[in-house]
Amino acid sequence: MTTAETTHDHHDEGSYLTPKYGVMGTIWDWMTTVDHKKIGVMYLFAVLFMFFLGGVAALAVRLELLEPVRVAADGTITGQLFGPANPESIATGNNIFNRLFTLHGAIMVFMFIIPSVPAALGNFFLPLMLGAKDVAFPRLNLFSWYIYVVGSLFGVFSIILGGVDTGWTFYTPYSTTTDADHWRVLLMVLAAFVLGFSSILTGLNFIVTTHKLRAPGMGWFDMPLFIWAIYATSIIQVLATPVIGITLLLLIFERLFKVGIFDPALGGDPVLYQHFFWFYSHPVVYVMILPGMGIISEILSVHARKHIFGYRAIAFSSLGIAAVSFIVWGHHMFTAMGELASTIFSALTFLVAIPTAIKMFNWIATLYKGSIAINTPMLYALSFLFLFSIGGLTGLPLGALATDLHLHDSYFVVAHFHYTMMGGTVIAFLGGIHHWWPKMFGRMYNERAGMIGCVLVFIGFNLTFMTQFFLGTQGMPRRYASYIDEFQTLHVLSTYGSWILLAGFLVHLFNFIHSLVAGPKAPPNPWGGLTLEWETESPPIEHNFHHEVLVQHGPYDFDTVVPPHCDEREFPLPETPASH
Amino acid sequence: MATIDAPNPDIQATGAQTHPLYWKNRGFAHHFRNADEQFDACKLGMWLFLSTEILLFAGIFCAYAIFRMLYPEAWAAGSHHLDWRFGGLNTVILLLSSWTVASGVRAAQLGNNAALIRNLVITLICAGLFVFIKLYFEYIPKLSAGKAPGTFFSYPYAHDPHEPLWWSIYYIGTGIHALHVLIGAGLLIWVLVRAIRYEAYGPTEYTMVENSALYWHLVDLIWIFLFPLLYLIH
Amino acid sequence: MSHSIDDVHIPNPDFDPTDPHATGQGHHGHHIISAPTLMIVLLLLLFFTALTVGLSRGEVWVQDTFDIILPNWLNIIIAMSISVIKATLVGAYFMGLRFDKALNSIIMLVCLAAVVCFLFFTAIDLGNRDSVSAVRATVPTPGGTGEGLDKTADRFSTALSPRISTNRMPITEFRRTERLNELALKQAEDHGRIEPNDEDKAAGEAEFWRIYYQGYVDKGKHPHRHEHDEHNYFTKLPDHFAHHDDDALEPVSRPDVAGVADSSPNFSFRRTGKTPGLFSEGSEHASDHAAPASDH
Numbered sequence A: 001m002t003t004a005e006t007t008h009d010h011h012d013e014g015s016y017l018t019p020k021y022g023v024m025g026t027i028w029d030w031m032t033t034v035d036h037k038k039i040g041v042m043y044l045f046a047v048l049f050m051f052f053l054g055g056v057a058a059l060a061v062r063l064e065l066l067e068p069v070r071v072a073a074d075g076t077i078t079g080q081l082f083g084p085a086n087p088e089s090i091a092t093g094n095n096i097f098n099r100l101f102t103l104h105g106a107i108m109v110f111m112f113i114i115p116s117v118p119a120a121l122g123n124f125f126l127p128l129m130l131g132a133k134d135v136a137f138p139r140l141n142l143f144s145w146y147i148y149v150v151g152s153l154f155g156v157f158s159i160i161l162g163g164v165d166t167g168w169t170f171y172t173p174y175s176t177t178t179d180a181d182h183w184r185v186l187l188m189v190l191a192a193f194v195l196g197f198s199s200i201l202t203g204l205n206f207i208v209t210t211h212k213l214r215a216p217g218m219g220w221f222d223m224p225l226f227i228w229a230i231y232a233t234s235i236i237q238v239l240a241t242p243v244i245g246i247t248l249l250l251l252i253f254e255r256l257f258k259v260g261i262f263d264p265a266l267g268g269d270p271v272l273y274q275h276f277f278w279f280y281s282h283p284v285v286y287v288m289i290l291p292g293m294g295i296i297s298e299i300l301s302v303h304a305r306k307h308i309f310g311y312r313a314i315a316f317s318s319l320g321i322a323a324v325s326f327i328v329w330g331h332h333m334f335t336a337m338g339e340l341a342s343t344i345f346s347a348l349t350f351l352v353a354i355p356t357a358i359k360m361f362n363w364i365a366t367l368y369k370g371s372i373a374i375n376t377p378m379l380y381a382l383s384f385l386f387l388f389s390i391g392g393l394t395g396l397p398l399g400a401l402a403t404d405l406h407l408h409d410s411y412f413v414v415a416h417f418h419y420t421m422m423g424g425t426v427i428a429f430l431g432g433i434h435h436w437w438p439k440m441f442g443r444m445y446n447e448r449a450g451m452i453g454c455v456l457v458f459i460g461f462n463l464t465f466m467t468q469f470f471l472g473t474q475g476m477p478r479r480y481a482s483y484i485d486e487f488q489t490l491h492v493l494s495t496y497g498s499w500i501l502l503a504g505f506l507v508h509l510f511n512f513i514h515s516l517v518a519g520p521k522a523p524p525n526p527w528g529g530l531t532l533e534w535e536t537e538s539p540p541i542e543h544n545f546h547h548e549v550l551v552q553h554g555p556y557d558f559d560t561v562v563p564p565h566c567d568e569r570e571f572p573l574p575e576t577p578a579s580h
Numbered sequence B: 001m002a003t004i005d006a007p008n009p010d011i012q013a014t015g016a017q018t019h020p021l022y023w024k025n026r027g028f029a030h031h032f033r034n035a036d037e038q039f040d041a042c043k044l045g046m047w048l049f050l051s052t053e054i055l056l057f058a059g060i061f062c063a064y065a066i067f068r069m070l071y072p073e074a075w076a077a078g079s080h081h082l083d084w085r086f087g088g089l090n091t092v093i094l095l096l097s098s099w100t101v102a103s104g105v106r107a108a109q110l111g112n113n114a115a116l117i118r119n120l121v122i123t124l125i126c127a128g129l130f131v132f133i134k135l136y137f138e139y140i141p142k143l144s145a146g147k148a149p150g151t152f153f154s155y156p157y158a159h160d161p162h163e164p165l166w167w168s169i170y171y172i173g174t175g176i177h178a179l180h181v182l183i184g185a186g187l188l189i190w191v192l193v194r195a196i197r198y199e200a201y202g203p204t205e206y207t208m209v210e211n212s213a214l215y216w217h218l219v220d221l222i223w224i225f226l227f228p229l230l231y232l233i234h
Numbered sequence C: 001m002s003h004s005i006d007d008v009h010i011p012n013p014d015f016d017p018t019d020p021h022a023t024g025q026g027h028h029g030h031h032i033i034s035a036p037t038l039m040i041v042l043l044l045l046l047f048f049t050a051l052t053v054g055l056s057r058g059e060v061w062v063q064d065t066f067d068i069i070l071p072n073w074l075n076i077i078i079a080m081s082i083s084v085i086k087a088t089l090v091g092a093y094f095m096g097l098r099f100d101k102a103l104n105s106i107i108m109l110v111c112l113a114a115v116v117c118f119l120f121f122t123a124i125d126l127g128n129r130d131s132v133s134a135v136r137a138t139v140p141t142p143g144g145t146g147e148g149l150d151k152t153a154d155r156f157s158t159a160l161s162p163r164i165s166t167n168r169m170p171i172t173e174f175r176r177t178e179r180l181n182e183l184a185l186k187q188a189e190d191h192g193r194i195e196p197n198d199e200d201k202a203a204g205e206a207e208f209w210r211i212y213y214q215g216y217v218d219k220g221k222h223p224h225r226h227e228h229d230e231h232n233y234f235t236k237l238p239d240h241f242a243h244h245d246d247d248a249l250e251p252v253s254r255p256d257v258a259g260v261a262d263s264s265p266n267f268s269f270r271r272t273g274k275t276p277g278l279f280s281e282g283s284e285h286a287s288d289h290a291a292p293a294s295d296h
């Protein structure tokens, strides 16, 4: 890739990370920054903190489920983690359990996974990959980070006040009547409402950036697939999130004023709430997964040194998923709807599998005959392929009306969405963090530690959630604090798995800290990538590029182009470049 | 949005024209290639924002449609309590204000600051009138007669048992719409103040006028649908 | 400021009407919509407003004059078609979509497509509960169950709404009972009694129904809609008004198919064998009661 001299160059600039003022000045500088890179990093730390909070709740939930709550003949209670162990306190224990899984779900969905990839990595890399100096509306970008923080604070505050026991779905009429003597539920609903705005603004910003700020020479089909994925995600964010806004607003009215729209006592319809909720929340599962899929496209092609297979198919399938996601929401409410709607939604649900499978096959074809480097990002990408296949395929029995009536609200559903959200998005997110870590912070991480962490996460994850498929098919319902004795073996395995997962995350955490403190300096292009972010320094300079970028090759032309800042001996071109 | 204030030393110092916000002194943010691109980006952003607003109202329209489908009688009965003359008057007011605000954009494009100010003032008067009619002739009399949403409903002569639901939809729909009227008016006031104090808008710099106007038209658009849905059922 | 977006470029400020943004590069001009166009659009919008009001009044007139009841959808179709025309006018001219980048119109269309999906599929579900098997029909308690409205905590409630106990009555009925009691009490007071007797109660009720139908009397109209309306709760009230008796309808009940009669929205029943009513004789009976009265 060549760059052209233009009038506004930024030769003498340092890294965006270089502090220019004193301690307070630097903090102020970060808090008021409009630099997309700093905002991306701020998002990264914020969402990782939320991941930690949600993770603690998850571990607590698993710990409670290590043993079923048993009442012996003499009245002694075993297996109850929360609350005093006497028969009267079982309800208290259950109550605490309900609050824990709600806390886990709400934090993970609204505060971690939705903003995770788009807001953290997207913010940092979208303008870089487009060859732009910033996102289209930098101040709006900062504003949306603050909205995110305020929303999260509402949520945390609600938890400090005692938590919410509605589940992350806030189904009415339970959510409008529970804890009637407290503001907690309102606060949590308000948190989700406010976070929605942050999500909308980020999506809006990215769409405009993609349309208006592509570097000269970059057509739509010269964009990296990560951008396509983020673009499709943003469309969903912009179109679906307002509906959750009005839904939660109505819920707030319902709680405060008893307006009755969702309340059967006043002639309203609780199933209407479910329609409203899932009109947003189904598309939002693709807000979670699409950016992850984008990361996988990048990692696989760079670390296998292969042109991505089926570029357009992957790009259009992102848009296809976005489109289809708006007409399948009913599959979450098969037990609540009439047969006609259920049948239609069931049929439509199968459509989703098509674009998803297209991507999957293209990725696998990309690996074929590639020179695959086994490193942490690649291991994560391979884990993704494996885990997300399971997640997606188990979606099909859930989408089939006949089987879902059995599986609905069981651990099978829990396992399914963890395979998609954690096995998919979180795994891709971790892969992406490793892939771009040198670029973001200018330091290499320890490859061996990274791979050990990845293997631990992979094993721990499968142990935790594979068992839950079996529990679900055998009839273990979700959101229960206890279970029949027959389920204990699988539950115990699952809980052990969660500890292995924790170990894996801790390895990563220490690896990252070590890298920041003592990691070797990263070269500008450690993996030999061809997308524009590898063109600039590691970490990037203040205004991203020294010169205005002019795009002259595609993002995946590994056959024909020597990567920028790289030695041809290190990343040799194939012998017969034009043979296929 | 990202248009930033920077004085242009070449401009002669006469009154507002030295101010960095004077339209000729305005530039564009460095991450755009030119002012046109910035204008297009801002407008694109605004249209995306408008589509989120439409989807927000879609929730209310959806609840309306479902309940009208399920309880058509309640909707007819509820609508009988509304006077189409107030609704119609408000429609005319909003249409007029949409016209003035469109003319305001035109004035800005032509560099006619006086006409811009005039049009904005008329628009704002319309906004005030709209809210006044809504509150004084509709909300207050109805609420004091007990025609209120949900458990607040205390009107004993309901013709249909689902009437409280109608009132819920009515107040939430028109209430959120009225809130948008106020937000739109707030934006227009801001534009007005800058137009008066700095002559901030002219042929090369009218993004804010255009976008506030778009917002205002959206408020009008929503009302175009709300009016017949609420007032003209029988 | 370090990373400043305030690093601005000042374009040549000399105004050239053919080049409003004075950038000279990649320029396509901004359409300035002419004043007459704006005026014509405004007049059209006002005309359509008058038209929609006129047509809706016209429908009422037709109903009253010919003593017929027009189908419900007619009103919606007419009103919404006119609204769509008006919205298109506003969008195309006032908002300038006609002269703008196609992208902005596409955004609107995509957004409207999402709205349509939302309305369409939600309506499919809630409007067709009974179309495959009648037992799934939503037979809501008219006006709601009224249950749990007074369910609040001991300490305080975050709900700002009045705390009422309706005795499992829908709120409309509850308010009506309240007013009937009040009126009876007033009659008793007028006659110097403390407890209203039957006579007072009857007088109170008469007063109630007088007010109830006052609106129609004022307009010199016959409240015919309520006679034909099986879903109007008040038509089912016993003998207040003679003409209600003529049209008295059977009370709504669930279909009398094996195992179904004794189920209610609150109590499920065992579903074994064929879906009741779907293939049996009872199907006709089962479905005709359940469809909400959407037209007359």
Ligand code: HEM
Pocket: A169, A285, A286, A288, A289, A331, A332, A349, A350, A352, A353, A356, A391, A392, A393, A394, A395, A396, A398, A399, A400, A404, A407, A408, A409, A413, A416, A417, A420, A421, A424, A425
């Ligand atoms: C491959 C296509 C997919 C299909 C066909 C599918 C299908 C389904 C179905 C039918 C359910 C409802 C199960 C029930 O409640 O009975 C469900 C639940 C869920 N799915 Fe998927 N899914 C797919 C992919 C995904 C992805 C990619 C994600 C997220 C990244 C996801 C996240 C979820 C979540 C969070 C739930 C449970 C929500 C709740 O009830 O709390 N799914 N899925």
Ligand SMILES: [Cu+2]
Pocket: A281, A282, A285, A328, A329, A331, A332
């Ligand atoms: Cu779904």
